[in-house]
Amino acid sequence: MKLLLDECTPRRLKRDFVGHTVSTVDEAGLKGLKNGQLLRAAVGNFDALITVDQNIIHQQNLASFGISIVLLIAQSNSYQDLTSRVPQALDALEQIKPSEIVRVSD
Template identity: 50%
Template sequence: MGWESLQNGKLLAAAATAFDVLVTLDQNIKHQQNLANLPITVIVLIGRSNRLRDLTMLVQYLEPLLSTTKVGSLMEINFAGEVTVLVNGRDGATL
């Protein structure tokens, strides 16, 4: 895709042209980027650890969200399966 040299906001903007949803482990993305202006949904996975076995447990919560995402929104899924929708980088509703 030729994105090796892109970082931060430029990388997110490039991803937004090719994908509808970005799934990340970066819990600081809400503080570092203005996601409301990007045409992409960001879903942050918060596992007990970043080990694959802990993250795969979150897939059962991730799959149903993919059909209900709203462009420009940020959602967090924690290890208990709680989903928090963040509005403008601030805590919103827990689903």
């Protein structure tokens, strides 16, 4: 699965999504785009967006974009807090459907 790692998510998490092709927003040339622009640019190029931005689900009509979103919820956006969410995120990616939002937390 092709995953896009959002700007607000630590780049180091990229290594943790073993078995998937992961690009950061910067690597994909999408740095600085607002959420709607980012989602439009990601459609057709990525299967899912990995983010910690909890506002994204309230700001956009996500069903219209056709890209899945994995929302990592932790005490902070630090790698140390988020890495424990990766196994659950990997499990979710096995079953995620287009336009589906999956929240991953404790």
